[in-house]
Amino acid sequence: MTTAGRRDSADEAIERVLAHLTRERLLAAVRAMVDIPSPTGGEALLAEWIASDLVSAGVDAEVQRIDTSQANAVATLHGGGGPSLLLYAPIDTFTTGNPALDIPGAAVSWRPDLAPQAVVSGDIVEGLGAGNPKGHGAVVLAVLHALHAAGVTPPGDVVGGFGAGGMPSFAVSGVGAPGRTNTGHGVGAGFMLERGYTTDFAVITKPGWTVLHEEVGLVWIDVTVSGRHTYVGSRHRIPYSNAVASAGRVAIALEDWLEEYAQRHRYATMTPQGIVSSISGGLERLAASTPAAVTLRLDLRLTTQQTPATVLREVRAMLAGLSAQLGVEVSARAVAAIPATHTPPDSPVVQATVEAFETVSGSPHQVVMDNSGATDANILRMRGVPTARVGMPKVAALADGSPIDFTRGMNLVDVREMQRLAEILIRTVFLLASKDDSARAG
Structure with missing residues (x-):
């Protein structure tokens, strides 16, 4: 079949599929997913x-069980x-939906x-x-x-993947199977691919009205600041060094x-960012004492020009100078790491997704930076x-003018944007084969 003939056939198939992509279907999918x-x-x-x-x-669908609680x-x-093309979306939420576990971490009340x-x-x-993530998962569904x-036959197999453990999270106390510590950081995605669902290409749906071909990685580092365990009544009588x-001071630096x-x-x-995300140490039941050590946890993002090991060394070098300046012992160790990754911009899946994006948006694709x-x-x-990444813009404003902070932004979706993202995915499915043919011919 000629390229023109294939395009005519693809355009016809796309229109047939779009006729079944109704607002009611999208709304029903996201409502059902949010309610579970x-x-x-x-x-x-x-x-x-x-x-x-x-x-x-x-x-043809199945539950791919990881343990009794995660699948x-x-x-x-x-x-x-x-x-073959994997349309992928994670399904776990940033917070748990349980006030006892989410307050005051995610909101004051x-x-x-x-x-x-x-x-x-x-x-x-x-x-x-x-x-994020259920609106995007509902689009895939x-x-x-x-x-x-x-009733159309796609050019190649289309796999829909709904992955557990997509959040950058360690195990949540009180959630899931007891004893599991590797429930986040992409455990579901890795399990999916290694158990029979590796495809030629993938598109992941996550927030952002753009097509991305690369992402930062991350390394979590625990910074332990030493001090002296002592008693408030003896502060003026013995050597005193409050690790809290x-x-x-270390956190501010x-x-x-x-x-x-x-x-x-x-x-x-x-542009890889970093934060001091949490602090632990001390005996809450015993306010009369200072702890022997306090631990800060950092999340540092890294580019494809860095590795988790080089980032850890960089942090240690910075802390060595700070330790000498403050006169306290400070150490650091990595507790989680995922490298940054890159798909060439001329990869068929990136090219197909960009063309689909431009058709739906009605304007040339602009690469988002930083x-x-x-x-x-x-x-x-x-x-x-x-893998290419594409998603929806976050809801920026509400009719009643109520504020939208980071957490609420995760919990809002516009069905009209779901419709646009769904069309991008459908067009990508039918564009991929021709882009792959062109890449092979080139």
Whole structure:
């Protein structure tokens, strides 16, 4: 078949699929997904619902169980002899939906948007994870339904992957199977690919109205600040070194240093940020004493020009000078790491996604710079699957003028944006084969 003939056939197939991509289908998908809690480590119920929903429509789907509480859902639409494509979305939420676990970490007091209950106001859906990740997962789900309902054969196999453990998180106390410590940091994506679902290419759906071909990695570092365990009544009688106060000074110095770190390591589309995210130490039951040590946890992002090991050495070098300045012992060790990854911009999956994006947006694609968000795209690329990332813009304002902070932004989605993202995915499915042919011919 000529390229023109293939394009005519693809355009016809796209229109048939789009006819089945209704607002009602998208809305039903996101409402159902928001209403099923899926904290990191406890996604099994949602995975079961997704698989059941697809199977009931005649789609080949299964629950891919990791343990009793954590699972992926995976579906396959069998296509022609073209390259296979994974449409991937994580399904675990940033917070848990349990006030006892989320307050005051995510908000000072409980709010409706933190609850796993979808509330629809016109085109806006609000509820835990409505925007990230469930709105994006609902788009993948609706696309699979539309492809199947249209009765068209895609150029190659299309796999829908709904992955557990996509958040950068260690195990959450009280969530999931006891004893599991590796419930986040892309565990579901890795498990999915190693258990039979590796494809030629992948598109991951995560927030951002752009197409990305590379992402920062991350390294988590625990910085331990030493002091002296002592008693308040003896402060004036024996040597005194309060690790809490010293840790505060270290935290402030690190926050200042991290601003410079980001600019110094800026590369390509990435400007790797870092934060001091938490502090632990001391005996809450015994306010009369100071702790022997306090630990700060850092999240530092890194580019494809860095490795977790080089970042750790850089942090240690900075802390060595600070330790001498403050006169206290400070040490650092890495506790989690995922490298940054890159898919060449001329990869067929990036080219197909960009062309689909331009068709839907009606304007040339502009590469967004200064990115510092990491997703399961890194896990997919590390497993050898060239991956593009595309998503929806976050809801920027509400009709009632109520504020939207980071957490609420995760919990809002606009159904109109879901429609646009779904069309991008559908067009990508039918553009990929021709882009792959062109790459091979070149």
